Each structure stands twice: as C-alpha cells, then as structure tokens.
Amino acid sequence: AFLTTDILTKLTRPDMPNNMENNVNIPKIAWKTGTSYGRRDAWSIGYNSKYTVGVWVGNFSGEGVPELSGAEMATPLLFKIFNTLQYKTTEQWFSATDDLDFRYICSESGQIPNAECKHQVIDYYLPKKSPNKRCEHYKYTYTNAEESLSFCTRCLPENGYKKKKYKHVDQELVSYYDLHNITYVKRPKHNPGCERVFKENAPTIIFPEKNTEYVLFKQEKQKIILKSTASNDVDNVYWFVNNKFLGKFKKGKDTFFRPEKEGEYKISCSDDKGRNSKLKIKVRFI
Ligand SMILES: [Zn+2]
Ligand SMILES: [Zn+2]
Structure with a gap:
C-alpha cells in the first residue's frame, strides 16, 4: 500500500491537468484518474490519511463529450475539494513499512541492472517479493x-x-x-528462410484478455475492443470471431465487435504472413 501511495503521489505524471493555472496549490494527496471509453465518465479519486474523495464528471444520460477527461476535468475539482477540506494538512503522511528496502535498478527497465545498464537509479523494493529478474534491455x-x-x-x-x-x-x-x-x-x-519464423512472431492480442469473462449491458449494445501488435515485417492484421472473418486492419489499428449472444467466443488475429494468435473469452449480459 505504501508503494502504491508513493506512486500515486508523484507530481511528474501523464495525467497531470494541462490547463492548471500556476497559482493552484496542489494538495498533498495520492490520486488516480480514469476516463471511460467514448468519454462518458471522467473520474478522479484521491486520498490522504484522513479523507478519501471521489469526483465524477459526466452526463446523467450517459452521453459522451469529447472534452471529458479524468485528468482535465475531474482532477482540478478534486484538488479544490482537498484544499477546501484542509488547506494546510497537519496529518501524518503514510510511512513505509519495515519490510521495505532499497536497491539499484536499471532506469530503462526497472529490473536488476546487468553490466550493460548505464543508467541506474535507487528504488524501493520488497525483498523476496519484488521480481528479481535481471535486465535484458540489451540483447546480442x-x-x-x-x-x-x-x-x-x-x-x-x-x-x-x-x-x-x-x-x-x-x-x-x-x-x-x-x-x-x-x-x-x-x-x-x-532471416525469412528460417523455419522458426512461421512459428514465432505471431501477432500478440493485447485485448481482450484470454479466458476472461466480460460482463456487458445488453441494453446498450456494448462492443468489445480488439487490440493487437504485430512484428516489424507486418502491414495488416486480420481478425476473426468464432472463425468468422471480421475484417482486415492496418497493424496497430484497433477495431470492435459486438457480441449478440452470451457464451464463449473464440477470437483470433492473423498477420499478412499467415501467423496466427487466438484466445477464448466469455460474454455475459446483464
Ligand atoms: Zn537495463
Ligand atoms: Zn532463425
């Protein structure tokens, strides 16, 4: 919990509001934002040792707004609420537990440095719990x-x-x-002549996740996003749902499908070299 709080307290982060006026005081809090697909909901939830505050911005009708974003709309409100609650907090901040220790890590991978890792930084870790994989960010x-x-x-x-x-x-x-x-x-x-090429480097399906149950609102005819990555030598990928061809897409471009009934779905993604990845998911309606 201390490590998570520490990460969520940092001010150098991608979800810092862009349009913040310089004179806004940033309260000492840990916070995290969220923006739903279609920009229907903007969330920002923050806490210190005394209060937890959640801010939601959106239309009650569920209609999306292009400008809606957790970072840009909900976070400034969250800051204001905390500044109003307790502008100068005298509360104790969370303290590190005894089992936490420090070590050097490779700044590029976050893993234990090897001789090749030139940029090393000190970071917290949990002995015997944190991953202790050696950095492999250079490979021969x-x-x-x-x-x-x-x-x-x-x-x-x-x-x-x-x-x-x-x-x-x-x-x-x-x-x-x-x-x-x-x-x-x-x-x-x-080497395109290598016999291994056809078995390896198949596209990776990033979303949905394999063997996961997705719960959808039946009324809203919700869709599931399909995301994949493919290797350097690929231009297009082909998606299939239950062996039915869904379409051809440029590598890296997301697409969607709308499940019409509950049950198991087989999702597969092929690249233009004929390599293929597949997985199964379950869909349930509420
Ligand atoms: Zn490294
Ligand atoms: Zn080879």
Whole structure:
C-alpha cells in the first residue's frame, strides 16, 4: 500500500491537468484518474490519511463529450475539494513499512541492472517479493554483414555473420514508438528462410484478455475492443470471431465487435504472413 501511495503521489505524471493555472496549490494527496471509453465518465479519486474523495464528471444520460477527461476535468475539482477540506494538512503522511528496502535498478527497465545498464537509479523494493529478474534491455543478435537480417542459432550461416548488441524493446512498446514516430535502433528482420519464423512472431492480442469473462449491458449494445501488435515485417492484421472473418486492419489499428449472444467466443488475429494468435473469452449480459 505504501508503494502504491508513493506512486500515486508523484507530481511528474501523464495525467497531470494541462490547463492548471500556476497559482493552484496542489494538495498533498495520492490520486488516480480514469476516463471511460467514448468519454462518458471522467473520474478522479484521491486520498490522504484522513479523507478519501471521489469526483465524477459526466452526463446523467450517459452521453459522451469529447472534452471529458479524468485528468482535465475531474482532477482540478478534486484538488479544490482537498484544499477546501484542509488547506494546510497537519496529518501524518503514510510511512513505509519495515519490510521495505532499497536497491539499484536499471532506469530503462526497472529490473536488476546487468553490466550493460548505464543508467541506474535507487528504488524501493520488497525483498523476496519484488521480481528479481535481471535486465535484458540489451540483447546480442547475430546479423549478416549488412545488418539487414538477423539469425537465430538454427539458421546461422557458417560464416559471414556478426554479433551485434541491440536494445530489446517489448512488442507493446514497439507499437507505441511506431505510432508516435519515436525512432530507435530496430533489430533487423529475422532471416525469412528460417523455419522458426512461421512459428514465432505471431501477432500478440493485447485485448481482450484470454479466458476472461466480460460482463456487458445488453441494453446498450456494448462492443468489445480488439487490440493487437504485430512484428516489424507486418502491414495488416486480420481478425476473426468464432472463425468468422471480421475484417482486415492496418497493424496497430484497433477495431470492435459486438457480441449478440452470451457464451464463449473464440477470437483470433492473423498477420499478412499467415501467423496466427487466438484466445477464448466469455460474454455475459446483464
Ligand atoms: Zn537495463
Ligand atoms: Zn532463425
């Protein structure tokens, strides 16, 4: 709880209101915002050791408003309420528990640094509980002389290859970088002649989550969002619901489907190289 509070108290964060006037005092609170799909609800919920306050902004009819956002609309109200409740708080802030300790981590991955990790910072951790995976944000890869293809041990040629260090970027981060035109050194495409290519690097379905039950309001004809990422050599992905073709979409573009009845749904996503990922979900109406 202390760690969560510590994170939610930080002022450098993506959901800080943009249009805040400079003279607004930010109360010492932990808070978190939320904005629902279609911008129907703007939430901001905050607490200190004495009060918990929740702010909701929206239309009672449920109609969405483009400007509605938890950070921009609900948080300024939340700050005002806390400043009115107790402008200068004398309450004790939460204290760290005894089992909390400090360690160095790699600032790029949050994991235990290895020799390659140049930027290290000190952070809290829970001994024996926090993950203790070593950072792998640099990985050695075999490439051809031109560094245009990469090889695995199975397809490595006898000569003419070299070993090069590449930054490992998670699939989800890859699509974020591509979407925002952030450049990074990409690992070259894997040797297309490799027998492993067709088994690996299938699209990753980010949403929905496998083996999860989704509860939908039947009246509102709610839809489920379909999100996936695919590897560098892919342009388009194809979605299927219960083996029925839903459509072809540009890589990284989200789509939706509306379940018409309750029960199990098989969701699958293929890329233009024929690789495929699938999962099952359950839908229940209320
Ligand atoms: Zn690292
Ligand atoms: Zn290979």
